[in-house]
Amino acid sequence: MQTECLNRKNWTSLLEARVVIGDFKADHNRRHRHPALGYRTPAEDAAVCTHTHHPVSCGIN
Known part of the structure; x- marks a missing residue:
């Protein structure tokens, strides 16, 4: 993204x-x-993704 977009504008x-x-x-x-x-x-991959994403909890109290 940087070389294709950010550095050109x-x-x-x-x-x-x-x-x-x-x-x-x-x-x-x-x-x-x-x-x-x-x-x-990336859009095609997201469309076929079957993973369920869960937030990761922090074990620090």
Whole structure:
């Protein structure tokens, strides 16, 4: 993300940065396949994920 998005843009406002970064992330998750995900996109991997995510509790009192 840094080399493809963050290093290429001079932001004029925080809102502009949020919009451009949000658009980049959405596009990346729809189109870019990754070998660690079996060459699926992150969106495709999330759609077939069957894991149930539970918050990890801290054992420190």
